[in-house]
Amino acid sequence: MIGVPARLVIETISLKKTYPGKVPTPVLFGIDLRVAAGEFVSIIGQSGSGKSTLLNILGALDVPTEGLVKIDGVDISTLTEDGLAVLRSQVVGFVFQAHFLLEELTCLENAVLPITIRKGSATPEETEWITSLLVRVGLGGQLHKYPDTMSGGENQRCAIVRALANRPRIVLADEPTGNLDSHSGEEVFRLMRQMSSEIGIAFVMVTHDERLARAADRVLSIEDGLMRSLSKEEHEVMA
Amino acid sequence: MNLETNSAVPSGKPIEKPVDVSAMELPNPALVVEGGGVLTARGGAYLKKAKPKSSRVRSWLSVALIVAVAAGGAAYWLIDRPLEVAIIRPVLTSVNETIASSGLVGGVKESVIGASFNGAVLRLPVKLGDHVQAGETLAILKNNITQAQVTQAETAIVTAQAQLKQTSRGPLASELQVIPNVRAVTPAVAGQGFASKGANPVGVSLIGADPAQQELITPVTKNLIGGHYEGLAADEVVIDYELAKDLNVGVGDRIRITSISGIPEPLRIAGIYSKGQGRGSAYVTLRTGQSMLGIGNAVNVVYVKVIDIYGADAVAERLSVLLDCEAKSWSSEFPSFVTSLQAQSASAYLISGFTLIASSFAIASVLIVSVQRKAKQIGILKSIGARGNQILLVFLFEGLGIAVAGSVTGAIAGITVVYLLSLPKQTAVRVGGVPESLFPLMLDPLYILAAMGAAIVATVLAALLPARSAAMMNPVDAMR
Ligand SMILES: Nc1ncnc2c1ncn2[C@@H]1O[C@H](COP(=O)(O)OP(=O)(O)OP(=O)(O)O)[C@@H](O)[C@H]1O
């Protein structure tokens, strides 16, 4: 990717976040982050360093205290509530540590839900496409099962397909493999990389798993509220 | 007529001595006493005053005479003066002299004579100067004008009486029927009387009316224990159970009812009814009632039944203007009943209102809890692009669902409870009647639908608050 002038899908300049409260909690002190289209970036950092905080802001689920956030070239501070909803619906896909599927819906229904929310109902072609993705991630036999009758790995794979449903430009994954054993985690990670390269979606993945982090195009680290880019070598040193 | 000089107006020479008027001579035409008594319509009599012009001429003549005599005397004295002395012996002689005088002759007693109406004089029995006695006819006038006026007035009376009859006939029942809020109009006669079978008379209030019309006002047939009311004959009567018990009579028996006319009317009992409580009236036909109360073919009461009982006062007011009769509404006759009814309906509304408010709060709190419990789902939905309005709609629909389900369930439960309450019977109050329920079953579908509608509206409004807060939630805050 180096040397190839790619379009930026994420750009932050001096992004700061302080959680308000009786004792305000400053978390991010000025993050400058650039993610190009189709890039797969992993973010590591100690627990409580602010990884989730950053990801929530990038996914327009939370607002920064200060600084500029451009998602797909749009300054999100200029967006209305409905504009943010459109952004979450069509530009960004989110995968959480917990799968966060709706218990009332089947696997397939959960995966199609973003389309349903966006335009009322999914066309047969769209349903077909979602079904094929679910088959791809090994959920062909689980299409009509409910989340509480599926394993954690199966639910997380379903959640990844849901994040891809509206063909977003970016998928933000916050410890998608955190609740999974190493084998399932690896499977999920491989799937994400495949999707990234096949559909051309940029991935930003937060993980504690060094091995998975290293498998990304780029590894970033949050330390003391600041972003640091780690070279492959540094990684190896750290490991 | 007694004429007497009551005033003399001196004119010309003053009266020098008393004169004998009867021996008066008239040597000088200028000294004629003019005028005389004139009878006027007013009956006054007087002498006209002498004309002033002739008195002046007489003055001039007198002066000239005196001057001529004096001049002659003087000439005689100066020119020829005989010394002759004439001896004049006084001789009694009569002097003829005319004294000019005028006066007004009036009566001792004056009276104004006139007629109180106009008319041509037909006969005049008295002449000018006649003596008349009090009460004597002076003149007879022709009174044909007045007679014409009398005829005219009589015609006017006939016309006015016809108009009076027309206007005082009273509006027909059909005319009263068109007054707003009037359901039925029944002309009737009502009065008091005594019913007797053998010895003991029992007081009874009597109503005479056409049965079909009376039914519109007070249903009788519905409450019949036996016999019939419809098609009541002239010699028949329908009495209430209490009276039948007192007289110890049954349907088909004959009783006598004496009303103010005093003539006992033999009547056959066509039917016996029971009101449930208290004494009821005895019903006869209108014609029988009229003859018993001796009021010819008039009625003494018009029963008017209204549609909206609370509009009775307005109807009574209109009727009293229209009929120029006393019109009493039920509310003016039983004011305390009105007050208690009003209090009752007011408290019913209050209870309904507070129930609605309380259930709205209950629903609102249920929905608030539901929003809190669904916070995670709201967060998830927002994170995958759900708009605030969509969340709002979801929760409004949820509220609507609760409202519809709740109000339908509530209505069914309410109807069931009311039905169950209506089941226990109290002992039959009227003889031969069916036992009535403790609580009368009154299910107005409109009322039920209105209550359900109000509950649904209140619930949806109550759902709005938590739904709004759900829609405004920050996705991360919701998911945490
Ligand atoms: N809503 C909040 N209010 C106040 N402080 C918060 C809030 N959310 C997070 N924090 C604080 O911000 C800091 C960063 O939290 P964050 O969840 O971003 O960490 P993280 O890097 O994702 O940690 P982990 O690896 O354990 O998930 C923590 O110290 C946390 O206590």
Ligand SMILES: [Mg+2]
């Ligand atoms: Mg985290």
